[in-house]
Every structure is written in structure tokens, then in C-alpha cells.
Amino acid sequence: MKYNFDEVQARRGTHSIKWDTADADEILPMWIADMDFRTFPPIVDALTRTTAQGHYGYNIVPSEYYEAIMLWWQKRHGYKIKKDSILPSTGVVAGISAIFSVLTKPGDEVIIQTPAYNHFYNVIKGAGCTPVENELFYEDGVYKVDFDDLETKARSGKAKILLLCNPHNPVGRAWNEHELQSIASICTRHDVYVVSDEIHSDLLAPGKQHVSFLSVTAAQHQAIVCSAASKTFNLSGLHAAYLFVDNEAIRKEIEVQLWAQGAAAPSLLACEALKVAYTKGDEWLNELNNYLHGNYQFLKEFISTNMNNIKVLTLEATYLVWLDCKQTGMKSKELADHLIKNENLWVNPGDMYGAAGEGFLRINIACPRQTLIDGLNRLKNIL
Template sequence: MTAFDFDTLIPRQGSGSAKWDSQEDANLLPMWVADMDFRTAPCVIDALRGRVEHGIFGYTKVPKAYYTAVINWFARRHRLTIERDWILYTSGVVPALSAILKAVTQPGDGVIVQTPAYNCFFSSIRNMQCRLVENRLVNRHGHYQMDFDDLEKKAADPQVTALLLCNPHNPVGRSWRAEELIRLGEICFRHGVTVISDEIHCDLQFPGQRHQPFAALGEAFLAKSVTTHSPSKSFNIAGLQIANIVVADPALRARIDRALNIHEVCDVNPFGVAALMAAYNGGDTWLDALNDYLYQNYLTVAAFMQSELPQLTLTRQEATYLAWIDCRALGQSSAAIGEALLKQGQLWISQGTVYGEAGEGYIRLNMACPRERLLDGLMRMKAVLHVHEPDSQARS
């Protein structure tokens, strides 16, 4: 029995929520964008309450305690050693990715993405006037793997200068193994490709899984990569706009710092700073309980689909709270499925093609909600997508 409440249905409509207030339909159930329907950890709420009660919210100076909280969290939770000077703070992982790309690429350069992949990778590449180079993941019976032969070919192009790694992977839910990341790194380093590792989902691991930081794999992996982190997904504080870039190489760090200033994303707000310190200093127990609850939600989805929607295939998931569902047996496009769910079931999911052409025929479902709400969403999905089997008399 957990000491934390993940079951209470908390009304979010009218709170300025992008997830709940983007469409004016009181009956619509949004299960798309990656934020949770749970209150954040009590230690975070207490820290924010204390900051509000101070009553003055001027320009923010990030204290030494902030860096200490980051360093201790990643040493304690992920066996990653970070030095104070390696950390650059910013307002979010997406601004961080754009700044890093500006620092390591030139307009026209190719950037490898393992698709299907987080859609903001595509916009960051486009905004930096680079070109997308797809290294498609391979779905083997509901379990995704990297295509290393194709990666070698793509990385060998001298105009390809960076790879955006999603670790853990959104949307396919993989928690990449050390041997997979080592092979990826060796290919990239052999061809002079900088690895940019987006590890925003690193804290969201299912039982038996452990996040492998790319930079913790050895000296070369630390020196030839850049990592981005944020507590925004794991503690449901995306609106507080706080993230960090970890880069050990001082010359590269200086270029990224310059890009952050050029993009005017070098300042953060006092609430993000307070929330991060509270989460990383006192949020372990809450996060462990959250991960247990999310895993039970995943098992709920798996059991429901097996019994009620057997024509669909749920990807075997290891991390994140985003279910990646193979709907190709329906013979419909992701757009058609998404439109039917929205119009007929008033269920808002993410269409697979948001994550690239490799997502055609798939949908993404946000499972980070009270179980009652999750079951509501699954029942709506069944009502729209269920394919009725002919009865035995008709078959005979």
C-alpha cells in the first residue's frame, strides 16, 4: 500500500492545461501529450508553497545547492558522475536540443534520428536548417531494436555530423542496454558524429530495468557526447520550465553556452529551480511509488488489449508512461484511427505519424493517469476499434 495517492481523479479543465483545455469539449478524454494527471511529489509542492509565500519573484540566481542536487541525484539514481562545471541550465530539453545542434552542426548538415521518434527532434533539426537522416528502428514481434548496419551507412556520410538519441526511447518505450549504446557510440565516434542523448525519461523505469546513461559508458562516451536531463516528466512539472545540459568537453560547452545566449534561453525562473532541488533532494520515495503505479497501468493496458482488442499489439515496454500500440491489422492509417477515436469515442491520442513515417499504423496512448481514467480511455478505444468476430453459426 503506497503512502501516495495516484487514484484520485483531479479535475484539470480550466487550469490552463494544454492537455485538457486545448479543445472545448467537456466529454473529451485527452491521452496524448506527455504530462501526467497526478499531482507532483509532496516535497515539490511544499517547496513551491514556501517560495510563493516569500512573495518576491525577481531575476533568478541559480544557487550552488542546485548543482549539488543534480550531481547527487544522478550519482545516486543512475551511477553517473557529473562535475559542477559540466552543467548548463536552460528552460527545457527542446530549447537545449536546438542550442546543442546550433553548436555542433552547420546549416545543411545531416542529423540522424532513430525513427519513430519524439516529434520535436524533427522541428529542432529543421529550425537549425539541418536535414533529417532516418535510421529506422526495427520492430521484431513487438520489441524494437536498432538497425546498426543502416546506422553505419548513414553515419559514414561526411555531411552527417550529429545523432539525436532518445534514451529511454519515446515513443517505443525501450530502455536501451549498455551493449546497444556502446555499439551505437562506436559507430558514431568512428565517423566523427556527435551523440546528443535526450534522457528526459530516464527516471521512468519499469521493474527490472535500470537506465544506462550514455555518458557513463566510458571516457570516449563522456567526451564525445552531450546529454540533456529534466525532472519535468518524472515529477510532472513541465510547466515550470527547467532542464540541464551536461557536457564535459570545455570547448563544446562554451559553444553550447553561446548558443543558449543567442537563443535567449539562458535564464530560468525561481519556481523551476526550487522544484528541481526539492524533487532531486527528497523525491526518491514518491518516484519509486509512481513507477510501480505506472507499471500496473501498463499491465492493465496489456491485459485489456489481450482480452478485448486482440487485433492490436502493445509494444513490450521497459520505460516511460507512453503505450505504443500497433494498429496495422486494422488496415487503416494512423490519421484515420486517430480521427475515429476523437470523433466517435471522444478520445484524444497521438497519431503514430507524428513521430515520422515509421509510425504509420501506430498510435501512442498516455497511461499516466488514475486507473479509473485509464480504463475509461480503454473502453472508449474498444467501442471504436473493436472488430466483431462472426458468430459460430455464421461461420458454419
């Protein structure tokens, strides 16, 4: 490998949410979706050059920001993005909030597929809307969409948006073209707008291909994709995201809301980081995905050998492994609390992603192998 993902970084004392919000230094955080790898080195070089200029006034979002996004999606995902459909944003959640300001009114329903990313609940309730759960089928260790239930929820007349997670966090599915086309057909039939969070689209297991929701639906005027470089290159602290909105009228309204919320202008450093990541970062990402897959394979083997009461679900995308702990007989929060109290291991309880997540844990494996082994040994000591 050209890049050293085994290097352990000292991140305490860096104002890291992941590392500096723990109650004790002995706690090993494997919870939030934040990687413990140094980012792509040319990004560091570009940021160093930019900060050395000594001028940090208001910045424009340069044309290179848009061009880098278009290039990346074409070469990584085979999808051609029109420049005028791109709206810069400081974050995906901020973008979703702006979208809701335009497409919903208080009291409307928003469909989510549970277990669902916990911040989906926050942004839905923040808009005064009601989350309606289209619970995923869980059978033989695999999650699938319950299309009959989705049809029922979509035709109620109350649902205005399906908030899709593609790939899915926390269950790790990379939805295929058939699944997405079925979703598109249902939502188009019942005039439900689809907002697709595709922030994990680059983080794929070997042999998996990301299928953007926009690439499978002819009703692009009723779909919006939200994404960012932040998960891929560990740039969350820089706030560089974007939306794809083909419908011109709606795009203009969302842009107004982004400006009203102070979320329309990624910073000078954010623009530089995204530009370098998307124009030069292919090889680094390929090596990262290979390393993450190695971590996943190690975790699977370790748990199979040492913890027969835990089932590891297939990880098609993301670096967040979903563990079925139902055979332990413990509730998710009880188990997570037990791990942090007795082994100083911080993972996410499944019930924070809705009732459908009860009995599960989510663990972040985007860390050096040495760190992963430490975390797994702590897990083994309890289970």
C-alpha cells in the same frame, strides 16, 4: 502506498495544454506526455513558501541546483556528474537547439532513429539541417537498432549529429549498455557527435536500469546528455532542465547560445522544484513507477481480452504505450481521428513520429486507474 495516485484531479480550466486545448469538454486527452497526478507534495510546499516571499525579481541558479542534479544521478543511475559539466536550461528542446547552433551549420545532416519524437524534426529543421532516418528494426513486437544502416548513415561525411532518444519515445525501449556501446563505437569512428535526450531516464519498468550514454563511451568529449525533472515530477510548466557537456570549449559556446536564446536561466520556482524533487523525491518516484507498471499491466490484460486486433508493445521505460494497430487495416491518422470524433478519445497517431510510425498509436497511461479504464473502454468501442 503512501501517495494516492488514484485521486482524480480536475485539470480543466487550469491553462493545461493537455486538457484546455480540446475542442469539447467530453474529450478525454491521453496524448501529450503530461501526467494527471499531483506532483510530489513537498514540491508544492516549497513553491508555496517561495511565492509567499512576495519577491519575484531576477534570480540566480543556486549551487543547490547543481548539487541536487549530481546527487540524483549518482543515487538513481550510479553516474557521477562533474559540477562544471552542468549547464542549466529552461528545457531539453531549447538545449538541443542551442547545441545545434554550435555543432551544425545549415545543410548538415542529423541522424534520428525512427519512429522518433516529433519535436526532433522541428529542432533539426529549425537549425537548417536535414533529418536522416536510421529506422529501427521492428520484429516480433520488439524494436532494435539497425547498426548496419547507422554505419552507412554515419560514414556519409554529411552527418554531424546522432540525436539519440534514451529511453526511446515513442517505442518505450530502455537501451542497454551493449546497444549504446555499439552506437558509440560507430559514431566515434565517423566523427559524429551524439546528443542524447534522457528526459525519461527515471521512468522505468521493474527490473530496468537506465544506462546513460555518457557512462558507456570513452569519447565523452563527443557526447552531450540533455535531461530534466519535468517528466519525472510533472514539472513541465516550470521549465527546469540541464545539459551535461564535458568538453569545456563546446560547453562555453553552448552556454553563449543558451543565453542568446533566453534559455539559460531556470526561474526561481523551477530551481526550488528541482532541488526538492532530486533531494527528497525517491520514495514518491518509486511508488509512481510501481503505479505506472500496474496501469501498463491492466492495459495489456484489457486489450488482450477485448481487442485481438491490437498488439501492445513491451514498455521498458516512459509512461507512453506504443500500440500496434496494423491489423485494424486503418491508417494511424484515420484511426486517431475516428477515436476523437466518435468516442472523444484523444491519442497520438503513430505517423506524427515519421513514416515508420504508420499503423501505430501512442497512448499516455500516466493517469488514475479510473481514467485509464474510461479511455480503454472508449478504445474498445471502436476496435
